[in-house]
Amino acid sequence: MSTKLTLLMLxxxxxxxxxxxxxxxxxxxxxxxxxxxxxxxxxIASGLCGLAQARAVAAAAExxxxxxxxxxxxxxxxxxxxxxxxxxxxxTLVSMLLKVV
Amino acid sequence: xxxxFNVHAANAARPWANFVTMQxxxxxILVVLFAVLRSRLSPDRPGKAQHIFELIxxxxxxxxxEQIGHHGSRYVxxxxxIFLFILFANLLGIIPGFESPTMFPYVPxxxxxxxxxxxxxxxxxxxxxxxxxxxFVGPMPLLAxxxxxxxxxxxxxxxxxxxxxxFANMYAGEQVTLVFLGLxxxxxxxxxxxxxxxxxxxxxxxFTLLTMIYVGAAVAHEH
Numbered sequence: 548m549s550t551k552l553t554l555l556m557l558x559x560x561x562x563x564x565x566x567x568x569x570x571x572x573x574x575x576x577x578x579x580x581x582x583x584x585x586x587x588x589x590x591i592a593s594g595l596c597g598l599a600q601a602r603a604v605a606a607a608a609e610x611x612x613x614x615x616x617x618x619x620x621x622x623x624x625x626x627x628x629x630x631x632x633x634x635x636x637x638x639t640l641v642s643m644l645l646k647v648v
Numbered sequence: 649x650x651x652x653f654n655v656h657a658a659n660a661a662r663p664w665a666n667f668v669t670m671q672x673x674x675x676x677i678l679v680v681l682f683a684v685l686r687s688r689l690s691p692d693r694p695g696k697a698q699h700i701f702e703l704i705x706x707x708x709x710x711x712x713x714e715q716i717g718h719h720g721s722r723y724v725x726x727x728x729x730i731f732l733f734i735l736f737a738n739l740l741g742i743i744p745g746f747e748s749p750t751m752f753p754y755v756p757x758x759x760x761x762x763x764x765x766x767x768x769x770x771x772x773x774x775x776x777x778x779x780x781x782x783x784f785v786g787p788m789p790l791l792a793x794x795x796x797x798x799x800x801x802x803x804x805x806x807x808x809x810x811x812x813x814x815f816a817n818m819y820a821g822e823q824v825t826l827v828f829l830g831l832x833x834x835x836x837x838x839x840x841x842x843x844x845x846x847x848x849x850x851x852x853x854x855f856t857l858l859t860m861i862y863v864g865a866a867v868a869h870e871h
Contacts, residue, residue: 554769630854634809637816 585643592639596632603628670749674737704728711857716864723863726766731856734759738818738848742841748848750818753811760810763859771866780866806862810855817851 574580607625611618657663685697694702708728712720734750741748749755771780784803786795821844829837 551769626850627854627857630813630850634813634816637820638809638812640820641812641816 581646585647588639589643592636596636599632600629603632665752666747667749667752667755670740670747671737671755673746674733674740674749677736677740678732704732708856712860715857715860716867719867720860720864723770723860727856727860730759730763730859731852734814734855735849735852738852739845741818741822742845742848748818748822750814751822753815756811756814756818757807759814759855760807763810763855763862764807767859767862767866770863774867774869806858810858814851814855817847821847 603625607621610621614621685701688695688697690698705724705728708731709721709724712724712727714720716723737750737755738748740746741751750759768780771783774780775783784796784799785792786799821840825837825840825844828840
């Protein structure tokens, strides 16, 4: 029991690492490309996510309508799919937030 | 005590970060909850708390047996811990004055690294180190130079995606509520707080479910 615990702690400590910070610079002509790109990337990611989740929900609703006894399994697959699609948008959000301070 | 090693807090008036104290609050809540539950367990006259926790336990055990197969109930202890910790940690932020520890990137990273370490250790325990690493090669030894980088990257992406999913959902939920609180202070933020509660429960469930899927993939036996 204690060797398992020791192994677990060792693996966790190996992954500890410092977080690096970068200095921000102001562009000379006040055109902050970072902000523009951030806006466009979030819009594109959210728009495509909306389309993908709409397809997932539509397929799930049709499946449940055709076969109500399989509702539980279809609902499970739907929820898993929606969360995974949404997490892609969240990656975009996080990388935007890292750059836009 | 850490002063002996010349480690000093960045701000002497507030030496412990918010998320550290909130995590301890969550742990204390869980300990007290289970202590109270334990004293009220009864086989012939179950109370409300026992019903609720039997529901949760059956749900977790059912899902883990569905994902992992017939030995899934071996791992329910870890899944239950992760699920309840993340659930209470997410929901703690709804109470005014408290902050979700999962709102800071460090806490979801810790949970994701724990899940990563757990499924690898369980895979090694089930198969042995050599055979577990041999799974990275893929179905045919000829494909090894292609499969190994793909498998390595996908395995590295798992704790990263778990972390970012949980952190971004909690952080974005709180930010959206704050933004609308600044715009319309009265009734509108309630809708976003309600959404945040739903998302909190869903994200705790998804984190646990994905951990179950990873453990299932790690301990799977080819037939």
